[in-house]
Amino acid sequence: MSWKDTAEPLLVRMPAVRRPEGHVPFKRKLLWTAGVLVLYFFLTNVKLFGLDIDASQNIFGRFGSILASGQGSIMQLGIGPIVTASIVLQLLGGADLLGLDTQNDPRDQILYQGLQKLLVLVMICLTGLPMVFAGNFLPPDQAVASTLGVGTTAVQGLIFAQIFVGGVLILFMDEVISKWGVGSGIGLFIVAGVSQRLLGGVLSTPFIGNQSGILHTWFLFATGERAIGPVLAPQGLQTLFVTPGGGRLLALITTILIFAVVVYAESVRVEIPLSNARVKGARGRFPVKLIYASVLPMILVRALQANIQFLGRILCSQVGNTLPFGLGTYGGQCSQPTGGLFYFLAPIQAPGDWMWWLQGATQPIWQILIRIGIDLTFMLVGGAVFAIFWVETTDMGPEATAQQIHNSGMQIPGFRQNVGVIEKVLERYIPQVTVIGGALVGLLAVLANMMGTIGGVSGTGLLLTVSITYKLYEEIAEEQLMEMHPMMRQMFG
Numbered sequence: 235m236s237w238k239d240t241a242e243p244l245l246v247r248m249p250a251v252r253r254p255e256g257h258v259p260f261k262r263k264l265l266w267t268a269g270v271l272v273l274y275f276f277l278t279n280v281k282l283f284g285l286d287i288d289a290s291q292n293i294f295g296r297f298g299s300i301l302a303s304g305q306g307s308i309m310q311l312g313i314g315p316i317v318t319a320s321i322v323l324q325l326l327g328g329a330d331l332l333g334l335d336t337q338n339d340p341r342d343q344i345l346y347q348g349l350q351k352l353l354v355l356v357m358i359c360l361t362g363l364p365m366v367f368a369g370n371f372l373p374p375d376q377a378v379a380s381t382l383g384v385g386t387t388a389v390q391g392l393i394f395a396q397i398f399v400g401g402v403l404i405l406f407m408d409e410v411i412s413k414w415g416v417g418s419g420i421g422l423f424i425v426a427g428v429s430q431r432l433l434g435g436v437l438s439t440p441f442i443g444n445q446s447g448i449l450h451t452w453f454l455f456a457t458g459e460r461a462i463g464p465v466l467a468p469q470g471l472q473t474l475f476v477t478p479g480g481g482r483l484l485a486l487i488t489t490i491l492i493f494a495v496v497v498y499a500e501s502v503r504v505e506i507p508l509s510n511a512r513v514k515g516a517r518g519r520f521p522v523k524l525i526y527a528s529v530l531p532m533i534l535v536r537a538l539q540a541n542i543q544f545l546g547r548i549l550c551s552q553v554g555n556t557l558p559f560g561l562g563t564y565g566g567q568c569s570q571p572t573g574g575l576f577y578f579l580a581p582i583q584a585p586g587d588w589m590w591w592l593q594g595a596t597q598p599i600w601q602i603l604i605r606i607g608i609d610l611t612f613m614l615v616g617g618a619v620f621a622i623f624w625v626e627t628t629d630m631g632p633e634a635t636a637q638q639i640h641n642s643g644m645q646i647p648g649f650r651q652n653v654g655v656i657e658k659v660l661e662r663y664i665p666q667v668t669v670i671g672g673a674l675v676g677l678l679a680v681l682a683n684m685m686g687t688i689g690g691v692s693g694t695g696l697l698l699t700v701s702i703t704y705k706l707y708e709e710i711a712e713e714q715l716m717e718m719h720p721m722m723r724q725m726f727g
Contacts, residue, residue: 236333238333238334238342238345241345241349242345244348244352245344245345245348245349245352246344246345246348247348248347248348248351248352249351249406250347250351250409251406251409251410251413251414252413253413254413254414258414260713260714262414263414263415263416263713264415264416266410266411266414266415267411267415267416267417267422270407270410270411270415270419270422271422271426273407274302274309274404274407274422274423274426275426277304277307277308277309277400277403278304278307278309278427279304279307280307280308280309281306281307281308282306282307282308282310282372282393282396282397283378283392283393283396284374284375284378284379284389284390284392284393285306285372285373285374285375285393286373286374286375286376287306289373290305290306290371290372290373291371291567291569292305293305293310293365293371293372293544293547294312294314294540294544295543295583296583296584296690296691296692296695297536297537297539297540297543297692298312298427299424299427299428299431299691299692299695300424300533300536300537300540300692300694300695300698301313301314301317301537301540302404302420302423302424302426302427303427306372307400308396308397308399308400308403309400309404310362310365310372310397310400311358311361311362311397311400311401311404312404312423313404313408313420313423313424313533314357314361314537314540315354315355315357315358315361315401315405316354316357316404316405316408316420317420317533317534317537318357318361318537318541319350319353319354319356319357320350320534321534321537321538322353322357323346323349323350323353323627324534324620324623324624324627325623327623327626327627332346332349334346351405354401354405355401355402358397358398358401358402359398361544362394362397362398362401363394364544364548365397366390366393366394366397367390367394368548368551368552370551371547371551372393372397374386374389374390374393375389404419404423407419407423408420408423416706416709416710416713417702417705417706417709418702420530420533421530421698421702421705421706422702422706424533424695424698424699424702425698425699425702425703425706427695428691428695428696428698428699429699431689431690431691431695432489432688432689432691432696432699433689434447434689435447435448435485435687435688435689435690435691436448436449436688436689437449437450448482448486448688451482476585476589476686482686482688484585484685484686485685485686485687485688486688487685488681488682488685488686488687489687489688489691489696492678492682492687492693492696492697492700493696493700495678496525496529496678496697496700496701496704497700497704499523499524499525499671499674500523500524500525500701500704500705502523502524503521503522503523503524504521504522504663504667505519505520505521505522506519506520506521506522506646506659506660506663507519507646507647508520508639508644508645508646508647509644509645509646509647510643510644510645518644520635520639522660522663522664522667523667523671524667524670524671524674525671525674525675525701526621526625526630526664526667526668526671527621527622527624527625527630527668527671527672528624528701528705529675529697529698529701529702530624530698530701530702531617531620531621531623531624531672531675532617532620532675532676532679532694532697532698533694533698534616534620534623534624535612535613535616535617535620535676535694536581536679536692536694538616539579539580539581539612542576542579543571543576543579543580546561546562546564546571546576547564547568547569549561549562550562550564550568551568555568557574557576560574560575561574561575561576562574562575562576562577563577572597573597573601577597577601577605578601578604578605578608579608579612580605580609581609581612581613581680581683582605582606582609582680582683582684583683583692584683584686584690585684585685585686587602587605587684588602588605588606588684590602606684609680610677610680613676613677613679613680614673614676614677615673615676616676617672617673617674617675617676617677617679618668618669618672618673618676619672620672621668621669621671621672621675622665622668622669622672625664625668630664631664632657632660632661632664632665633657635660635664636653636654636656636657636660637653639656640652640653640656646659675697678693678697679692679693679694679697680693681693682694682696682697
């Protein structure tokens with residue numbers, strides 16, 4: 235008896251959002267999407283009952299925007315458990331340990347979806363339990379414990395229960411958008427969180443934020459309320475370009491460049507001509523984009539780094555600020571590694587992490603350079619590897635794509651109408667473009683982090699936002715085209 239026969243009674247009974255029985259009108263899709271997005275914003279503002287907000291720590295730091303996490307809210311975990319479960323499944327699938335044929339076997343498709351949900355629930359527990367009980371990152375409020383007449387352990391259990399409910403809610407919110415809305419729920423939640431921080435970085439003032447946004451800062455410069463210093467002197471240039479409370483011109487330039495580069499990269503493609511063997515004159519093209527696997531595999535790479543850093547903080551809270559075997563040293567409340575293995579594995583998040591000449595180096599320069607090299611290597615290799623996994627598990631590889639083209643009745647002009655022939659042509663482009671595109675996205679993410687971005691948004695978060703928004707625009711245009719021409723919807727299924 236295989237594991238599938240043993241686990242099938244559980245996996246097929248995992249709760250799921252019902253699929254629409256027929257075509258969902260475009261306006262109704264927009265309503266579902268907007269409704270879930272409003273619910274997400276609402277839940278990120280529902281604070282955890284029983285949590286001591288003043289003593290709580292920002293666990294994910296700048297990873298929070300990528301994971302769509304709401305610090306101290308019921309959305310504390312964000313999409314982290316979903317992404318971690320996807321990493322595990324992709325690794326197991328890549329090693330062919332699951333034995334599931336998700337392309338052709340409907341039973342295996344159901345088992346895969348059930349296994350994914352089960353793994354998400356496991357990851358919610360594996361992430362939430364240490365967060366509440368081990369690391370003291372979400373400490374209970376003693377006043378609430380006294381009011382309820384219970385111990386702090388009971389309040390911690392109540393906090394974890396709320397986190398667990400939030401993790402389950404975001405799982406099904408993502409499924410609602412995937413089946414009834416437009417785009418992907420995970421993508422929309424990332425765009426929502428990053429856009430909120432971008433707007434805050436531009437428009438915030440001391441009255442509505444922790445620090446001045448770019449517009450307010452330059453207003454203070456113009457009115458003379460804040461001094462710049464000699465503009466051409468090193469201190470003045472530093473104030474204008476890099477200083478967090480200064481002009482942040484470098485962050486503004488980087489943000490604009492990332493927008494331009496990603497939009498340009500999305501338009502770079504190799505178009506393979508297609509023709510219909512049954513309908514004369516019916517022609518088309520299959521585009522192989524430079525960023526063929528999209529930017530979404532970067533979520534998996536950064537989530538892996540976030541989990542590594544989270545593990546280090548958990549160890550620090552249990553062992554002390556100095557971990558054994560050179561694993562790492564931490565300062566303060568285990569917020570950031572200052573040396574050891576976890577320091578070298580920590581990604582560069584801002585210019586201050588590597589520009590040692592700004593405020594004086596806290597680590598030797600050679601350690602900073604090694605950290606930059608490790609981060610760059612991790613993102614280049616990780617981006618390429620996870621892009622390959624993404625293409626294979628989402629049926630975007632040469633074999634699956636060739637089968638889809640063949641099933642639609644299309645063929646490549648000048649070649650026989652055969653799946654194997656189409657696959658061989660696609661193999662000339664898809665594997666190479668997948669690796670190059672994945673590595674390119676990793677490089678852009680590291681460079682954006684090193685230069686800094688508006689609102690302190692991570693480079694990966696900015697890349698994801700631009701790419702997801704661009705693809706959402708394309709999907710909306712396609713949906714509108716299908717609404718105007720119903721025959722096209724029947725042709726493309």
